[in-house]
Amino acid sequence: MTWKAYIAKSTKLSEMLAAKMSDRRPRLRGILSRLQRCGEKVRDTDGAEWEKCIFAVSIVGYSRRTPNLELDKRLVGTQVRILRKCSLDWHYKVGAYQTLTPEETEAVLSGRLDLTE
Numbered sequence: 001m002t003w004k005a006y007i008a009k010s011t012k013l014s015e016m017l018a019a020k021m022s023d024r025r026p027r028l029r030g031i032l033s034r035l036q037r038c039g040e041k042v043r044d045t046d047g048a049e050w051e052k053c054i055f056a057v058s059i060v061g062y063s064r065r066t067p068n069l070e071l072d073k074r075l076v077g078t079q080v081r082i083l084r085k086c087s088l089d090w091h092y093k094v095g096a097y098q099t100l101t102p103e104e105t106e107a108v109l110s111g112r113l114d115l116t117e
Helices: 003-022 102-109
Strands: 028-043 049-062 079-086 097-099
Touching: 028 079, 028 102, 079 102
Parallel strands: none
Antiparallel strands: 028 049, 028 097, 049 079
């Protein structure tokens, strides 16, 4: 990779991270309790291999970025199935905290618990 390509790529990543960090919609947080590998793999432009996985996440509350919100008690401990792509070893770690995206959070709060479709 040339130096110019590296600078362009890091600038693009910085812009993407800044956009993500400025999104202040609430996010649910849970603990990964079960992982199911789907076997479907894709290689990205950098050569990393990403595998599609289904996570079973036990909801524990809102993420730390939303401290003023309180989760309905009936949702605490609820198992939610979400679809993610994993590449690195820590993506597969059972017992690790997982933060749901704002879209996944809205779906769970509306009553959908299987987000793999």
